[in-house]
Amino acid sequence: MLGLFGKHKQAVTVGMQIASGGLSFLVLDVKSRVQPKIKDYVSYTIANGEPLDQLAINIKQYVEENRILKAKSCFVLDxxxxxxxxxxxxxxxxxxxxxxxxxxxxxxxxxxxxxxxxxxxxxxxxxxxxxxxxxxxxxxDVIQNISSFVESVGLNLLAIDVPEMSYRNYIETTEYHEKSIAVVLIKENYGKLIVVQNSHVLFSRSFSIPYNGGLFDNLPESEIALELQRSLDYYERQLKQIVPSRVIFVGENITDDKVTAVIRESLNQEVIIGKVENLADSENQHLYSGRLVAAYGGALRKELYL
CATH class of the missing domain: 3.30.420.380 (Nucleotidyltransferase; domain 5)
Structure with missing residues (x-):
């Protein structure tokens, strides 16, 4: 990866998130402000209880080697x-x-x-x-720790975002950006449903689920389907909104074969497994697609490059 971005100053933004036992770090080429392109993506595993000092050293080395010091960045909260x-x-x-x-x-x-x-x-x-x-x-303290971390790796922190906003930014890059769509994040013991329509976050609800997040762990599909039905029912009946016609799943080891007919037939929506287009390591996106999508959406924050 040495010198990936050349000798001259590059028009790039960086999105990152620390979650699910690791860090996702995505570099976006924003020379074309209309259609930014992914330049690079790296993922680091963080062991339980491991301090962030070594991670900061690794990220700083990457930043220096690839000549993106002081690049504008957005950190997405867990x-x-x-x-x-x-x-x-x-x-x-x-x-x-x-x-x-x-x-x-x-x-x-x-x-x-x-x-x-x-x-x-x-x-x-x-x-x-x-x-x-x-x-x-x-x-x-959370904000202070994030600010110190980003400063220590040599980047310019312009924004700290919540996942709801980064997922909205991600949706805007897809063919569904003008429609009402739900994003469902599934990770260890945790789920969240977010509804996005016309560049607005309309709804967000979290719930607990018995899921360990591993590659060979089955999804608790009945529990997930019930929570999604509850959420969408509330969205429709109490908030007087039209329910989305599609649901995009992201998270820890979320693959097509895990999302079986139990979920698909329980919902009235088309079910889609989320991914980021034009990513070099596309085959392994399912490992931590929630964290990847969050980092991508962070880098897409328009205030970073417009």
Whole structure:
């Protein structure tokens, strides 16, 4: 990989995520702002309890060898790093939203309010009488550790994103970007359903499942199907939304043969196994496709290159 990007400064962005026992690191060529292309992708395994110091050394070596020092980057949070809380939007100007919602959610979080950082995004308006707002709540220590890590490897951290946003960015690169579609993340003991439509995240719900995440571990298909049915039923009946016609599965060792008729026949949606197009190591995408898609979506964040 030495000198992969040549001698001159390259128009690249970097997306990364540490999750599922490893780090996914994706470099995107954004010379063509209309159609960015994947330049490289690397994945590192992190042993249980292993400090990030050695990982930082490996990433810094890669950054230096491939001449992408100070490249603009986006770090995507792991699902365990934050809480996503939905509340009614206060009737205040947009620039006062963050401060206003603090008082709405302080009793919903497990940390003192002064120990967390809060970011917000509005759900698109629909036929409901009240606006809903999503609140991303992250402990300050998490943000500090991420900032220190990215700085130590020689990259320029421009954004820290939640997976909901990185999956939305990924969907925009597919043929389904103008339609309502659900992304389902399945990993060890954990699942999440996210609905995206017209570049907006409309819904996100997490659930627990008995899945070990290994290559030879069967999916708990009945449990997954039940959770997805519950989620989509709530989305349709309570939120008054039209359910997506397609569901894309990503995660730990998610393959076609694992997603059998139990899931496919339980849902009224077309089931698709997610992948990233034009990736050199396409045969091994299933290993950690959730982490790969998150890193790809992070690198696609438009503020990094527009």
């Amino acid at each position: 699902d365990e790093d934050y809480q996503l809380l939905t509340v009614e939007s206060p009737k205040v100007p947009d620039d006062e939203l963050r401060e206003a919602v603090t008082w709405k959610i302080k009793d919903l979080i497990t940390f003192p309010i002064d120990d967390v950082l809060i970011d917000v995004f509005l759900f698109p308006e629909n036929n409901r009488s009240t606006k809903k707002i999503a609140n991303v709540v992250v402990h300050r």
